[in-house]
Amino acid sequence: MSFDTKNIRNVVLLGHPGSGKTTFAETMLFEAKSINRRGNVEDKNTVSDYTNIEQERGNSLFSTLMHAFWKDSKINILDTPGFDDFVGEVISSMKVADTGVMLLNAKSGVEVGSELIWEYVERFSTPTLFVINQVDHEKADFEATLEQAQARFGNKVIPVQYPLNAGQGFDTIVDALRMTLYVFPPDGGKPEKKPIPDSEIGRAQEMHNALVEAAAENDEELMEKFFDAGSLTEQELAMGLRIAIANQEIYPVFCCSSVNNMGSGRIMGFINDVCPSPADRPAALLENGETLECDANESTTAFIFKTISEPKVGNVSYFKIYSGKLKAGDELVNSKNRGSERFGQVFIANGKDRESVDEIQAGDIGVTVKLKNSHSNNTLNVKGTDRKIKEMDFPAPRIRVAVSPPSKSEMEKLIKALHQIEEEDPTLILEQSKTLKQTLLHGQGQLHLDLVKYRIEKVHNISMDFIKPRISYRETITKRADTSYRHKKQTGGAGQFAEVHMRIEPYEPNMPDPEGLNVRNKDIEELPWGGTLAFYWCIVGGSIDAKYSNAIKKGIMHKMEEGPLTGSYCQDIRVSIFDGKMHAVDSNDMAFMLASTAAFKNAFQNSAPKLLEPIYNLEILCSDEVMGDVMGDLQTRRAIIQGMDSDGHYQKIKAKVPLADLYQYSSTLRSLTQGRAKFNREFSEFSVVPFEIQQELVKAHHEELEEA
Ligand SMILES: Nc1nc2c(ncn2[C@@H]2O[C@H](COP(=O)(O)OP(=O)(O)O)[C@@H](O)[C@H]2O)c(=O)[nH]1
Ligand SMILES: [Mg+2]
Numbered sequence: 001m002s003f004d005t006k007n008i009r010n011v012v013l014l015g016h017p018g019s020g021k022t023t024f025a026e027t028m029l030f031e032a033k034s035i036n037r038r039g040n041v042e043d044k045n046t047v048s049d050y051t052n053i054e055q056e057r058g059n060s061l062f063s064t065l066m067h068a069f070w071k072d073s074k075i076n077i078l079d080t081p082g083f084d085d086f087v088g089e090v091i092s093s094m095k096v097a098d099t100g101v102m103l104l105n106a107k108s109g110v111e112v113g114s115e116l117i118w119e120y121v122e123r124f125s126t127p128t129l130f131v132i133n134q135v136d137h138e139k140a141d142f143e144a145t146l147e148q149a150q151a152r153f154g155n156k157v158i159p160v161q162y163p164l165n166a167g168q169g170f171d172t173i174v175d176a177l178r179m180t181l182y183v184f185p186p187d188g189g190k191p192e193k194k195p196i197p198d199s200e201i202g203r204a205q206e207m208h209n210a211l212v213e214a215a216a217e218n219d220e221e222l223m224e225k226f227f228d229a230g231s232l233t234e235q236e237l238a239m240g241l242r243i244a245i246a247n248q249e250i251y252p253v254f255c256c257s258s259v260n261n262m263g264s265g266r267i268m269g270f271i272n273d274v275c276p277s278p279a280d281r282p283a284a285l286l287e288n289g290e291t292l293e294c295d296a297n298e299s300t301t302a303f304i305f306k307t308i309s310e311p312k313v314g315n316v317s318y319f320k321i322y323s324g325k326l327k328a329g330d331e332l333v334n335s336k337n338r339g340s341e342r343f344g345q346v347f348i349a350n351g352k353d354r355e356s357v358d359e360i361q362a363g364d365i366g367v368t369v370k371l372k373n374s375h376s377n378n379t380l381n382v383k384g385t386d387r388k389i390k391e392m393d394f395p396a397p398r399i400r401v402a403v404s405p406p407s408k409s410e411m412e413k414l415i416k417a418l419h420q421i422e423e424e425d426p427t428l429i430l431e432q433s434k435t436l437k438q439t440l441l442h443g444q445g446q447l448h449l450d451l452v453k454y455r456i457e458k459v460h461n462i463s464m465d466f467i468k469p470r471i472s473y474r475e476t477i478t479k480r481a482d483t484s485y486r487h488k489k490q491t492g493g494a495g496q497f498a499e500v501h502m503r504i505e506p507y508e509p510n511m512p513d514p515e516g517l518n519v520r521n522k523d524i525e526e527l528p529w530g531g532t533l534a535f536y537w538c539i540v541g542g543s544i545d546a547k548y549s550n551a552i553k554k555g556i557m558h559k560m561e562e563g564p565l566t567g568s569y570c571q572d573i574r575v576s577i578f579d580g581k582m583h584a585v586d587s588n589d590m591a592f593m594l595a596s597t598a599a600f601k602n603a604f605q606n607s608a609p610k611l612l613e614p615i616y617n618l619e620i621l622c623s624d625e626v627m628g629d630v631m632g633d634l635q636t637r638r639a640i641i642q643g644m645d646s647d648g649h650y651q652k653i654k655a656k657v658p659l660a661d662l663y664q665y666s667s668t669l670r671s672l673t674q675g676r677a678k679f680n681r682e683f684s685e686f687s688v689v690p691f692e693i694q695q696e697l698v699k700a701h702h703e704e705l706e707e708a
Pocket of ligand 1: 020040059258
């Protein structure tokens with residue numbers, strides 16, 4: 001059985017953690033009879049949250065692919081984790097989805113997680129519905145949630161339904177699109193359809209008209225019909241809405257109680273009738289700027305949006321067919337590495353359960369196992385076709401930790417396992433930092449890195465501890481110093497002799513030439529770690545042969561790489577070599593290198609050296625009520641507030657904060673605000689470390705050197 005493109009609906013469930021996405025997916029599957037028993041999050045038996053760690057924590061941490069057959073459609077459902085830490089899972093699911101379903105929690109209104117995801121709805125131009133869930137909750141406030149959604153997401157947010165009796169005992173929905181009242185039996189499921197009572201007819205009609213207007217707005221023919229007849233038929237309405245939704249001109253709002261199984265059937269019906277099929281979406285963008293229509297009769301192109309490795313199975317790849325068809329046994333060529341891959345089996349999935357199928361068509365989402373060398377973001381084509389679907393972009397990491405090194409043999413195993421996780425997770429970066437002499441993990445948040453640790457320990461059986469990562473400081477100078485150093489050694493046969501006189505000064509672009517010196521040659525070098533070394537040759541009268549200038553510069557670079565204060569990189573220094581001595585027999589490159597290293601070190605100590613630390617721009621989005629706590633905490637982190645902005649119900653704080661004070665910021669912020677805040681950070685500049693902190697760091701470095 002293979003579904004035609006036009007009958008496929010790829011739906012991604014979005015929203016703040018706890019809004020009920022996983023529960024909603026479960027009711028969809030149950031209503032569509034994909035499962036005959038409805039699990040729940042509390043009993044840890046939902047189809048979507050099937051991994052041990054998700055069940056342990058009671059939250060989704062990975063995106064999960066499921067599907068439900070409803071009327072004519074195969075609805076592929078991608079349930080995503082709501083935490084901002086796992087935004088990578090959201091991005092990859094949104095890449096392949098054609099409709100977003102954003103769940104809002106009727107008892108808490110629009111929460112920060114949903115706001116954050118909205119950014120991606122806009123970026124991907126995903127046609128999106130809202131579902132105001134949990135209307136059965138005693139504290140449910142549908143109206144307030146709807147108002148907040150309109151305030152936050154704009155006046156294209158238009159209700160299709162409202163609950164007649166929200167709160168405990170909820171069982172009735174007024175549907176203004178169908179102009180029908182739905183009354184659910186106590187255990188949910190299929191509602192009884194009734195006429196809308198007189199008391200509600202006014203409001204329902206008003207909502208209906210708003211929908212009709214939205215549907216007819218961009219279609220003159222429909223508009224005329226509407227004015228002539230005073231209404232549209234259900235089919236005309238659906239047609240108009242289909243276009244309006246696909247163009248993101250309307251975000252219709254539904255209501256639902258997932259836990260009581262009331263409302264999901266109607267929403268699936270709407271997805272079937274009105275939401276876009278993959279062929280109704282704009283053609284997919286390719287890396288070369290061309291586009292690709294979703295057409296089953298074209299040659300085959302598949303795009304891998306997610307890979308995971310499963311114990312016993314190995315590599316599991318999730319892919320979408322962007323054009324053509326894929327049969328089990330087909331061979332495709334990876335457009336990145338040109339390797340040929342056999343899709344021995346093609347599956348459709350419901351969480352951990354996979355069902356093998358013969359073929360899937362353009363627009364559909366499938367799963368395969370045991371691909372040899374294909375990863376997330378790779379496009380595979382039938383031989384003779386060469387396309388690359390535009391790759392997904394993932395946000396830069398926000399936090400970092402260092403890995404406490406276990407024994408050497410364990411370390412090798414650990415790095416290998418981390419590499420494997422890194423390969424599956426594009427939002428995680430593993431870095432072996434030579435300068436910091438640490439293995440670092442950069443991720444999206446504490447939860448994200450905790451999940452990595454969990455997998456390393458439980459799946460790979462390696463113990464792993466996180467420690468505080470070192471900070472990459474820089475060293476520079478603040479005043480001029482002149483110095484000279486004579487290197488002289490007499491051992492057995494040939495001796496070593498070199499004498500170097502140098503001036504060092506803080507470097508600034510376009511600074512005047514060094515006072516009183518005669519500049520012969522300027523070598524201004526951008527350093528690989530940032531900043532500049534300006535190396536001036538000012539020797540007059542041949543006191544040092546120019547052939548030694550390279551060795552002298554090397555000697556300086558050597559110390560610039562391991563600064564005199566704390567062993568950190570040095571930057572922004574001008575060194576002028578203005579005098580010296582050499583010996584006809586005993587002078588050589590080595591001698592001049594050693595002399596210049598020592599001279600540089602001396603001069604550095606005498607030029608009021610300063611330690612610089614990395615400063616990050618921090619941007620925090622938080623709700624009003626936690627603003628005070630967030631600001632209070634920032635004050636303990638040497639933060640400099642740059643600005644505050646209010647954005648709907650949210651406050652945006654911009655600050656500059658030293659990286660050294662951002663350690664564990666992600667978990668602090670989460671516990672401080674119960675998840676009602678998020679942050680981004682970005683390197684800004686290096687700035688001078690306060691004197692007391694500099695002294696502590698210098699002392700610590702010297703102690704470390706003595707120990708070694
Ligand atoms: N009262 C009520 N609780 C719900 C509803 N939907 C979900 N929940 C509960 O809300 C919590 C979070 O649900 P879950 O599906 O895991 O949310 P997710 O994080 O968005 O996937 C769980 O305790 C659910 O039982 C609902 O419609 N009504
Ligand atoms: Mg969930």
